[in-house]
Amino acid sequence: MQYLMIKDAIEEQIESGMLKSGHKLPSERVLAESFSTTRITLREALNHLALSGKVYKEERRGWFVSTDTLSFNPVTDTDFAKVCQKQKWHYAVSSISAQRVLAPKEIAETLQLPPFSYVIMQTKLWTIEGRKAAVQYQYAPEKQFSSIAMIDEDANLTEYLKVHYLCESQKNRVKVEVAPATELESSTLNISSGSMLMSITQTAINNQNISYLLQVLRISHDLVTIEIE
Amino acid sequence: MQYLMIKDAIEEQIESGMLKSGHKLPSERVLAESFSTTRITLREALNHLALSGKVYKEERRGWFVSTDTLSFNPVTDTDFAKVCQKQKWHYAVSSISAQRVLAPKEIAETLQLPPFSYVIMQTKLWTIEGRKAAVQYQYAPEKQFSSIAMIDEDANLTEYLKVHYLCESQKNRVKVEVAPATELESSTLNISSGSMLMSITQTAINNQNISYLLQVLRISHDLVTIEIE
């Protein structure tokens, strides 16, 4: 299998330090030629490498060497900013949208909301080490937090609930899956539509055992390691 | 994008119930012709469908419609057999190998073993609803369990430790990742080499806070949903 040999060859270049984190690989055409093969076979090799988290690609920009992964415990870590800080990663958050919406069915069920409840929905883009890394969706029920409709869209929702409502979670309900990127996610993250993302859904529960915040982090799988406890 | 339309068309056939769980899809050549395209484009569509867990393929046998997922809480569920039983799935376990080996570095570190420790290593194949679904590796330190070297290779290790040593875990340390299948895994599970598996690593800890069992479940991602708490 030619593509496996190509994969190993590129992998070795990475392991040996010839290609460093964040560096761009030569173009598919150049690589294909240098391995005397076609682009299809070459892409097969790169796709396999991407699965193991060694490289990733950005839509129409090229293939890059992955950085180390961020360790994330979704059961205890509710504030993703703190996770990045603790591991001293350079990160930036920017708001994609913030709206007051009728709770979608799935959200209403998870947060145990009555019909026709409104939630504040924030969508954010996380940039980590200069790379568009994740899209995050946060949903907080309006009824529990009366002033929340006025929240600044760039505010940290987790922090806001903690400061203004003393709502802090020690423990979350968590769901982990892999799933293809949606249209919004692929265009926001500059990845090809339908490519794989790690999806981490957290439901934060307060002292009174009430779910007060639901958040979904959809992050490139080569960037995160999920470790619990 | 033609392949997205093909993907949607096949997806709709599944959702509508025309193609049922476990059924085989027509061959790639037949599908390609019926969508008036080439096998490469058709495979692109199927690969995307596979990522969302709707279909899976077996090496040289064809593409099949996925079944529902098994819900698994790796923090509390140490015995995978019980998980299957609780959800009333038909399953079978068979031993691939059982050996006494010098603990590999990573295992020794996780189980906090001194150098040159031996562990009992069991490798098992899980067949779920007639499908080769997962490979499981289990490591138990020999020193803690003197009689363990004589364990039957078909025995349930979790059950054995519970019955003979009263070792039962309420809570595990857990790591979740996606990773390409190894050679052993692909040939055992009849999947193509390097295809994606969900990898769940559990370290069971007893009352005295000592790690006594490490197990790794490598399972087709369309078969399992990880839900904690």
Added chain:
DNA sequence: GAGTGGTCTAGACCACTGT
């Protein structure tokens, strides 16, 4: 405008599966 990946065509031969 040159270069990139995204998508697609129309074939081919091989190794393996199922009968």
Added chain:
DNA sequence: CAGTGGTCTAGACCACTCC
């Protein structure tokens, strides 16, 4: 044995990024 997926060739045009 016929049929399947696994792998590969040698091109093509397009939409987009970067300079």
